[in-house]
Amino acid sequence: MTNAAALPGQPRGGAIEGQASTRAHCVLAPNPSPMTLDGTNTWIVAEPGSGLAVVIDPGPLDESHLRRVVTMVEEAGRRVALTLLTHGHPDHAEGAARFAELTRTPVRALDPALRLGDEGLGAGDVVTTGGLELRVVPTPGHTADSLSFHLPADAAVLTGDTVLGRGTTVVAHPDGRLGDYLDSLRRLRSLSVDDGVSRILPGHGPVLNDAQGAIDFYLAHRANRLAQVESAVEAGYLSAPEVVAHVYADVDRTLWPAAELSVRAQLDYLGEHGLI
Numbered sequence: 659m660t661n662a663a664a665l666p667g668q669p670r671g672g673a674i675e676g677q678a679s680t681r682a683h684c685v686l687a688p689n690p691s692p693m694t695l696d697g698t699n700t701w702i703v704a705e706p707g708s709g710l711a712v713v714i715d716p717g718p719l720d721e722s723h724l725r726r727v728v729t730m731v732e733e734a735g736r737r738v739a740l741t742l743l744t745h746g747h748p749d750h751a752e753g754a755a756r757f758a759e760l761t762r763t764p765v766r767a768l769d770p771a772l773r774l775g776d777e778g779l780g781a782g783d784v785v786t787t788g789g790l791e792l793r794v795v796p797t798p799g800h801t802a803d804s805l806s807f808h809l810p811a812d813a814a815v816l817t818g819d820t821v822l823g824r825g826t827t828v829v830a831h832p833d834g835r836l837g838d839y840l841d842s843l844r845r846l847r848s849l850s851v852d853d854g855v856s857r858i859l860p861g862h863g864p865v866l867n868d869a870q871g872a873i874d875f876y877l878a879h880r881a882n883r884l885a886q887v888e889s890a891v892e893a894g895y896l897s898a899p900e901v902v903a904h905v906y907a908d909v910d911r912t913l914w915p916a917a918e919l920s921v922r923a924q925l926d927y928l929g930e931h932g933l934i
């Protein structure tokens with residue numbers, strides 16, 4: 659879901675593409691839409707002085723974008739050593755196989771169907787390519803296979819679609835589940851509070867420089883929406899489309915199909931918790 663509300667720590671009118679922290683560089687894919695905001699952020703992450711780079715989310719199958727990412731890595735005097743995926747949605751993962759072909763590198767993801775090569779990716783894994791340290795943080799909820807990557811040296815976390823640089827994300831029912839999503843937001847919040855993460859490098863939209871503020875905004879937004887859905891049901895709006903029309907009246911209609919997925923996830927959650 660997108661809306662005009664600025665998130666805490668969001669730079670106004672700041673460029674999305676470019677160096678976002680010492681180790682992370684954003685390349686914007688040319689696939690803007692109401693769902694993908696300015697387009698997908700492809701991240702090049704590398705340890706200073708290292709000749710190796712990790713690419714997170716090559717993005718859509720767009721040959722010129724994929725080649726541009728390779729060129730940018732090479733112009734920095736490096737080569738791509740590994741590709742990681744935050745999750746399997748096509749705007750993040752569709753170009754991965756072609757990117758792997760161009761760079762002759764493996765692809766690691768939580769979902770075995772997305773992997774190329776022998777290695778999987780999951781909770782507790784630490785990627786150490788070229789001296790880099792990327793800790794894998796499971797963050798299911800947007801999708802069941804969503805991962806975030808903690809980059810401790812930059813006090814940053816790459817969140818894919820779990821937290822976006824503008825607006826809020828979709829809990830993509832039935833694969834995405836609201837209970838999981840809330841747990842994931844709390845996990846990211848504790849990275850900020852306990853591990854000093856201050857910066858969110860999202861899968862779409864600009865970098866957020868107040869990680870805790872942004873996550874608190876997301877948690878509050880979810881609680882508000884959930885309360886709205888609960889009262890809509892109590893008021894007799896029983897089907898998901900009816901609830902959407904009632905609760906998401908302030909949201910652009912092109913986003914209503916996505917909102918309906920989130921509403922279905924919320925109705926499931928309320929039912930499971932005996933609240934409706």
Ligand SMILES: [Zn+2]
Pocket residue numbers: 745747800819
């Ligand atoms: Zn997604």
